[in-house]
Structures are given as structure tokens and as C-alpha cells.
Amino acid sequence: MSNHDVSDELLNQIETIRVQYKQRLVADRRKLSSILNGLTTETVEQCVENLHRILHSMSGSAGTFGFEDVGTESRRIDEILKKISTEQTSENKNTLVQLIKDEVTSFCELLSSTEILEEHNTTQSLRARSSKSPAQIDTPEHDEDIEVWLIEEDKTLAEQFSKQLVNFNFKIRTIELGQALEEAGIKGWPDATILDMDGYDFSELVDTNNAFYVKHESPGGLIMLSENDDFEQRMKAAKARALSFMKKPVAFPELIGHLEVVLNRKKVEPPRVMLIDDDKELCSLLKLELESEGMRVNILSDIKNIIPELAEFRPELLLLDMEMPDYSGIDIALLVRQHVQFESLPIVYLSAEQDIDKQAEALLFNADDFLVKPILYQQLISSIRSRIQRARVLNQLISKDGLTGLLKHAAIKEQAELEVKRAQREASPVSIVMLDIDHFKRVNDTYGHATGDTVIASVATLLRHRLRSTDIIGRYGGEEFMVILPNTPETAAFKVIDTIRKVFSEMEFVADENVFNCTFSGGCVCSEDFNSNVNASELTEEADKALYLSKNNGRNRVSKRVQNV
Amino acid sequence: MSDLKRVLLVDDEPDIQAIAKLSLEKVGGFTSLICSSGQEAIDRITEFKPDIVLLDVMMPELDGPHTLKKLQEQGLVKEIPVVFFTAKVLSSEVDELKELGAEDVISKPFDPMKLPSQLRDIWSHINE
Incomplete structure (x- = not known):
């Protein structure tokens, strides 16, 4: 095979790896x-030893990925470090420390100034989780907008869809197929794309060997619609890498369901890991290493405070040093397991123990x-990932409701307790x-249970x-829901829920030939309006009272706390 | 002389692994096996039957020279040339590595478009 034949495809693949490498430089x-x-x-x-490890590896790799400056400079500094560690220098230690500081600091500046890092920071800030206040919820341009492209020839249908989708806070864009392909080629695909197959020649999307595919990724989260539900049509959709196929006419709530599924596949919460080790240096290195893998890491600050800290951070895995001065890893694991809510928290021991029996x-x-x-990072990371993955599957089965994907009764009650306690600690509403x-x-009686489920x-x-x-x-009961809004006073919570109520009342449901609307009633209370010792079940009871006030006053409304006269 | 077909690469860095695999397979048309550690190479070399081994020098746990030593002691590379892959460039260091029994040294950073021809050059040199 000559270089020429493969170079285009190869360069693209190299570019993909190069992007990953850039992220590693940031972490380094x-x-x-x-x-x-x-x-x-x-x-x-x-x-010196630790710096050498990083710089040496960088000097060997940066050039391969096109960062020659970084490669040359890391090699130069690494040579200096090598001299320091192998030769008996006459310099005193203070001078050495200063020399290393100067060299490495200016190297870090070189890394930061390299354009790549800015690029990465941009994507990171885009991905950063929003901490928007509820008041901002109604503004459409916040950073958690989910962008959906609608490729639909039928203008009336397009308008109908986008009108409804906007209600779900999706950022909708109606776009022609040609333009979609062009833009996707430059900026990539949005979070989801809905494409009506009827009336379009989308052979370009289906032919995976064509120029577009070789150059670009397939569409993210593609849902295809068609009047034709046969093998040929479904195969075309599969070839276009559609994750979902729907026969027209499409019932809107069903479309939303498909969107959810498609978006959920893409959305991966960062794994949360709690780290307990008396070796502070190792802790911070581990933290950096795991964070560069996209995990969220907390280092336990005070062992006596372990249970509140666990409850606060809600880790999905506990990484625990076996040998610490005052308490062994086993002691701590047993103490953690005494608390029912951490019974199934995965625990991984770190240890210098080589003895198989002791392990x-x-x-x-x-x-x-x-x-x-010494820990092999690859092994550590795959161990953590696989355990968290499995715990998530189990957790999903145990605590999430199958129909809605929301927390089940017991799980939401537990969360309410945690959040109310946290609010008290932080003196927040x-x-x-x-x-x-x-x-x-x-x-249910009129349209059947399937429609009720929708x-x-x-x-x-x-x-x-x-x-x-x-x-x-959470799904509290059959048709009853519970929402916990941390850091939110009653007025703000009321406003948000009341907006959702209005939007819901305007949604159209279709059953057989009938179009109908539904409404809900709500009750909303806030911890700050009660004495500071109020607990979760008392607040729930108060919210229930407010809910029944809404029901008694004619439904389709949200009420605030019922004042006792 | 037979053609160079199978390459065993030992390197602990995922980025290097990914790009080297592309280079070896797509540019060079070789069959490759990538091992992340010296121990993995020792465990899998017999089953993979490489024509040549490309061995990174600096790895955690078992580094390149120690891996080579173990491979030699266990008679696993009697007829297989081993080439070191390293960011060390001083000629004295290269000589030291060759003295350990390596056939040659390929320096890092490497050009993914050229790595296969470097390997083929070494291969034909050995078989001359």
C-alpha cells in the first residue's frame, strides 16, 4: 500500500488522536x-523524578503530534533535570530549586500560550455544568441548551414540531439537508438531528464510502422519520447511522421519547470518585490523573467527617488506602458500610501489600x-470505570423508575432528606x-393505559x-411527582414550576383520532419559611397540603405554602 | 529473505499506541500487536510470533532494558530482532542500548509516515 492511497484517511485519524493528545498536554x-x-x-x-517522568515522555511524543516546540523545550529541560539527578553538582539546593522553578514555569507558560490549550479551554467551558439560577431558566440562550436540527420538507409539520420542541427547552433549528451537511462538515453535528426521509435524496448520508463520510463523523443522535416503514427504508436509516426510526404520522410525545433515548446515549455523567489516602502528594497526583480522564474527584479532608462528606459529594466509588497511620482501610470500609445508604458503594483499596493472603x-x-x-494508571482507570459502570446499571435498576427514568419513591425521599440536611448545614433555602x-x-379510562403512560x-x-x-x-407515586430544588427560595421555585405547568397544559396528546390536553396541579414550599430544624418529611407534608389546595381551587394551578390561620 | 509482516510494539502511552498502530497498519501494511507493558509483551510474544519487536525504553514497572533481559533469559527472542524506541538521543545512550542486545534504536518523536520504512530498512539490514 503506498503512502499516497492512505494518506487522506490517515491524516484524519491522526487528527483525532492529536486532539486527544492536546488534552493530555493540558493535564500534564x-x-x-x-x-x-x-x-x-x-x-x-x-x-525532579516526577518532573522527569512527565517531561521525558513529552519529549518523546510531542513532536509526533506536531508540537515540535513543546518537544524540543521539554527535552532541553529534561536534560537539565537529568544532570541534576546524576551529577553531583556543587550548586546548593536553594539555587537548584530556583533553577527548576524558573525553567518549568516558563515551560508551563509555553504550554499555555500554545494555541491548542486555549482551544481546549473553550470546549471545557462549554461542557462545564451550568450553575444557572432558576430565574435564568426561561432565557433560551443558556449553556445547557440542547441543539436539535430539524430537516423537514413539509413546512407545516416543521413548524408544528419546532413549536412543541421549544417547550422542552431544546434549541431548534429548521435547516435544509444540503446546508446541514455543509455546516456539519465544518462545525460538527448538533446534539440531535430529526430528519424526515420523505421527499429527500439523502444518498450522501447513506453512502458511507463517500467523501463526506471519510472526512466527517456520522450525525450525532439521528432520528429518521418516514411514511414508509419497510425493511428497505429502515436499512437506509441504519446505513445513515440513525439511532432511531419513527413511522409517520408521528405522535409528538413519542418523538420526545425517542429524543430522550438518543440524547441519553450521548450524555455521560462524569464518574465521581472519593479519595482517602494519607499521602497528600499521591492524592493530588491521583486527583489530577483521574480528572484528566474526565472524572470528578474529591479528597477526603477530615476522616472524622467521612460520613457527612460522603453524603455531600455522593461518590460513585471510594478509593481507599489500605495502610494509614490511625485507621486501616478495613476499619474505614467497615465504618462506611455501617451506614445503609453506602451499603452498595464500590470500594477499591490501594495498597503496597504484595501478600496475596492479606489481599x-x-x-x-x-x-x-x-x-x-505503585499504581498503574491504566489499570486504575479501567478498574474505576468498570466498577462505576456496573454500579450505575444496578443503581438504575434499583432506584430509577422504568417508565420515566426518574427516581423511585424511596430514592427521591432519601434525596429529599439529604438535600434538606445539606440546606441546613449551608444555611441555604x-x-x-x-x-x-x-x-x-x-x-387512562378514556384513552387506555398506553396513552396514560405517554x-x-x-x-x-x-x-x-x-x-x-x-x-x-422523582416519581412519587402513580401520577404524582416530587421535585427538589436546592438553593432555591419559594418564589423562584413557584415561578419555574408554574411555567412548566403552563407549557404542559398547552401540549397536545394524540390517541387514536382524538387530540386532547392534560394539566397538573402543584404545591410548593421552601425550607426557609419554617423553623431551622424542619425535616424532609414535614416539608413533604406541607407541599402535599399546598397541592391539595390547588386541587380544591379548581386544578391546573400551583399553590405556595398553606398558612395556618 | 522473507518480508517484514508482523510487528510487536511495546509502549505504555495510549496516544503513542494509537498513532503507532495507525502508522504500522495503515502506512506500513503490517500486522501489529500493541502491548502496554513489558510483562504483557512477555506473556503474548509466543502467541503473536512477531518478525520484529519495537520496545519503548522508559516504562513504569518493567522498563525496556529489563523487558529485553527477561525476553532473552526466557529464550523468547532468539530469532526475533528487538529495536528500542526511545526519546534518548545521545549517541552514548544509543550505544548502551545496542550493547544490551538490541538490533537498533528508533528515536522518538517519530514520524508516523516514516516509521514503517525505518523498520523495513532495519529489517533488510539484518537480512543482508
Whole structure:
């Protein structure tokens, strides 16, 4: 095979790897800075060794990925470090520390000034989770907008869809296929794309060998619609890499359901890991390493405060040093397991213990895995990822409702308790809202249970898309929902929920030939309006009272706290 | 002389692994096996039967020279040339690596478009 034949495709693939490598450079820069922070005359030997590891590897790789400056400079500094560690220099340690600081600091500046890092920072800030206040929820241009492209020849249908989709806080763009391909080629595809196959020649999308495919990714989150539901048509959709196919006419709530599925596949929450180790240096290195893999990491600050810190951070995995001065890893694991809510929290031990029997003993004591120091990062990361993945699947089965994907009764009650306690600790307001679909029995009786399920799923989806990612939503009972809004006073919570109520009441449901609307009623209370010791079940009861006030006053409304006269 | 077909690469860095695999397979048309550690190479070399081994020098745990030593001791590379892959460039260091029994040294950073021809050059040199 000659270079010429493959060079185009190869260059594209190299570009993909290059992008990954850029991210590694960003992480490496942070590691370098963190090592510099710990550099003193006492730690100089260890720091030189750590710096050498990073710089040496960079000097061998940066050039391959087109960062020649970075490669040359890291090699030069690495040579200096090598001299320091192998030759007996006459310089005193203070001079050495200063020399290393100067060199590495200016190297970090070179890394930052390299355009690549700015690029990466932009994407990172785009991905950063929003901390928008509820008041901002109604502004369409916030950073968690989910962009959906609508490629639809039929103007009336396009208008109908976009009108409804906007209600779910999707950022909708109606776009011609040709233009979509062109723009996707430059900026990439949006979060989801809805494409009506009828009336379009989309052979370019289907032919995976054509120029477009070789150059670009396939559309992200593609849903294809067609009147024709046969093998040929479905195969075309599959070839275009559609994740979902729907036969027209499309019932809107069903489309929303498909969108949810498609978007969920893309949305991966960063794994949360809590780290407990008395070796502070190792802790911060591990933290950086795991964070560069996209995980969120907390280092336990005070062992005596372990349970509140766990409750606060809600880690999905606990990384625990086996040997610490006052308490062993086993002691801590047992203590954690005494608390019911952490019974299934995966625990992974880190240890210098090579003895297989001792490892086996540790595993008997409540741990899920045992990693021996020095830690191989690849092994650590895959161990963490696979355990969290499995825990998530289990957790999903245990705590999430199958129809709505929301938390089940027990799980949302537990969350309410945690959030109310947290609010008390932080002296911040938390609002609790109870919602109930109006005349739901009538919907079920008139249109059947399948339609009833669609209505329930629509409320769930609407809540998910209109609320912040920090808000917690649960299916409390059949047609009853609970929403917890941390850091939110009653007025703001009321405003948000009342807007959702209006939007929901305007949604059209279709069953057989009938078009109908549904409504819900709500009750909304906030912790700050009660005494400071109020607990979650008292607040829930108050929210329920407010909900029944709404029901008694004619439904399709949200009420605030019922004042006792 | 037979053609160079199968390359075993040992390197712990995922980015290098990815780009080297592309280079070896897409540019060079070789069959490759990528191992992330010296131990993995030792475990898998017999099953893979490489024509040549490309071995990174600096790796955690078992580094390149120690991996080579183990491979030699266990008689796993009697007829297989080993080439070091390294960011060390001083000629004294290159000589030291060759003294350990390596056939040659390819320096990092490498050009993914050229790596296969570098390997073929070494291969034909050995078989001259």
C-alpha cells in the first residue's frame, strides 16, 4: 500500500488522536504546576523524578503530534533535570530549586500560550455544568441548551414540531439537508438531528464510502422519520447511522421519547470518585490523573467527617488506602458500610501489600477490588470505570423508575432528606414541590393505559428539560411527582414550576383520532419559611397540603405554602 | 529473505499506541500487536510470533532494558530482532542500548509516515 492511497484517511485519524493528545498536554501542564507547588529543598529529589517522568515522555511524543516546540523545550529541560539527578553538582539546593522553578514555569507558560490549550479551554467551558439560577431558566440562550436540527420538507409539520420542541427547552433549528451537511462538515453535528426521509435524496448520508463520510463523523443522535416503514427504508436509516426510526404520522410525545433515548446515549455523567489516602502528594497526583480522564474527584479532608462528606459529594466509588497511620482501610470500609445508604458503594483499596493472603482478607472485608502500589494508571482507570459502570446499571435498576427514568419513591425521599440536611448545614433555602396530574384516571379510562403512560413520561421529560441539572426529580407515586430544588427560595421555585405547568397544559396528546390536553396541579414550599430544624418529611407534608389546595381551587394551578390561620 | 509482516510494539502511552498502530497498519501494511507493558509483551510474544519487536525504553514497572533481559533469559527472542524506541538521543545512550542486545534504536518523536520504512530498512539490514 503506498503512502499516497492512505494518506487522506490517515491524516484524519491522526487528527483525532492529536486532539486527544492536546488534552493530555493540558493535564500534564496542571501536573507540572502542582509538582512545582510542592517543590522545596526537602522535596527536590522526588520532584525532579516526577518532573522527569512527565517531561521525558513529552519529549518523546510531542513532536509526533506536531508540537515540535513543546518537544524540543521539554527535552532541553529534561536534560537539565537529568544532570541534576546524576551529577553531583556543587550548586546548593536553594539555587537548584530556583533553577527548576524558573525553567518549568516558563515551560508551563509555553504550554499555555500554545494555541491548542486555549482551544481546549473553550470546549471545557462549554461542557462545564451550568450553575444557572432558576430565574435564568426561561432565557433560551443558556449553556445547557440542547441543539436539535430539524430537516423537514413539509413546512407545516416543521413548524408544528419546532413549536412543541421549544417547550422542552431544546434549541431548534429548521435547516435544509444540503446546508446541514455543509455546516456539519465544518462545525460538527448538533446534539440531535430529526430528519424526515420523505421527499429527500439523502444518498450522501447513506453512502458511507463517500467523501463526506471519510472526512466527517456520522450525525450525532439521528432520528429518521418516514411514511414508509419497510425493511428497505429502515436499512437506509441504519446505513445513515440513525439511532432511531419513527413511522409517520408521528405522535409528538413519542418523538420526545425517542429524543430522550438518543440524547441519553450521548450524555455521560462524569464518574465521581472519593479519595482517602494519607499521602497528600499521591492524592493530588491521583486527583489530577483521574480528572484528566474526565472524572470528578474529591479528597477526603477530615476522616472524622467521612460520613457527612460522603453524603455531600455522593461518590460513585471510594478509593481507599489500605495502610494509614490511625485507621486501616478495613476499619474505614467497615465504618462506611455501617451506614445503609453506602451499603452498595464500590470500594477499591490501594495498597503496597504484595501478600496475596492479606489481599484476599481485605477483599473479604467489603472491598470490590485491590490495587497494588505503585499504581498503574491504566489499570486504575479501567478498574474505576468498570466498577462505576456496573454500579450505575444496578443503581438504575434499583432506584430509577422504568417508565420515566426518574427516581423511585424511596430514592427521591432519601434525596429529599439529604438535600434538606445539606440546606441546613449551608444555611441555604431548599424548595420541595409535589405535582399530580389532574383527572389522570379519566385519561387512562378514556384513552387506555398506553396513552396514560405517554402522559406520565411527558411530564417527566418536560421536568427534566426545564429544570436545572442540580434539581432532583422523582416519581412519587402513580401520577404524582416530587421535585427538589436546592438553593432555591419559594418564589423562584413557584415561578419555574408554574411555567412548566403552563407549557404542559398547552401540549397536545394524540390517541387514536382524538387530540386532547392534560394539566397538573402543584404545591410548593421552601425550607426557609419554617423553623431551622424542619425535616424532609414535614416539608413533604406541607407541599402535599399546598397541592391539595390547588386541587380544591379548581386544578391546573400551583399553590405556595398553606398558612395556618 | 522473507518480508517484514508482523510487528510487536511495546509502549505504555495510549496516544503513542494509537498513532503507532495507525502508522504500522495503515502506512506500513503490517500486522501489529500493541502491548502496554513489558510483562504483557512477555506473556503474548509466543502467541503473536512477531518478525520484529519495537520496545519503548522508559516504562513504569518493567522498563525496556529489563523487558529485553527477561525476553532473552526466557529464550523468547532468539530469532526475533528487538529495536528500542526511545526519546534518548545521545549517541552514548544509543550505544548502551545496542550493547544490551538490541538490533537498533528508533528515536522518538517519530514520524508516523516514516516509521514503517525505518523498520523495513532495519529489517533488510539484518537480512543482508
